Structure formats: C-alpha cells, structure tokens
Amino acid sequence: MSLIPRWEYMTDDAKAMTKRVVLSALVLLLSLWVIRVLIPWVIVALLGYWAFKWLSKGS
Numbered sequence: 001m002s003l004i005p006r007w008e009y010m011t012d013d014a015k016a017m018t019k020r021v022v023l024s025a026l027v028l029l030l031s032l033w034v035i036r037v038l039i040p041w042v043i044v045a046l047l048g049y050w051a052f053k054w055l056s057k058g059s
Contacts (some may be wrong), residue, residue: 007015 010018
C-alpha cells in the first residue's frame with residue numbers, strides 16, 4: 001500500500017490543496033531557475049555601469 005492516497009479516493013479539499021502545493025512548487029522552481037540564469041547578467045551589467053561611470057568621470 002502506498003503512503004500517498006490515490007487520487008480518486010481523495011476529498012475535493014485534499015485535491016485542491018495538492019494542486020496548490022504542486023503549483024507553488026513549480027512557480028518556486030521556475031523563479032529560482034530564472035534568477036540563477038539572470039544573476040551573471042546582472043553582475044556584468046553592474047560592472048559595465050560602474051566602469052562607464054568611472055571612465056566618464058575621469059576625463
């Protein structure tokens with residue numbers, strides 16, 4: 001016997017809660033993946049901005 005009850009025997013409230021938890025987990029994983037992809041680009045953009053400000057102030 002499995003530890004997780006079968007879908008057809010679950011109550012409507014349990015099904016709704018399961019769907020919300022799965023959706024929340026997917027949104028969290030997607031946002032973590034997007035942040036992980038964007039962090040190097042943000043660092044490069046900040047370094048470029050600081051270099052541009054430093055070079056334009058020096059002359």
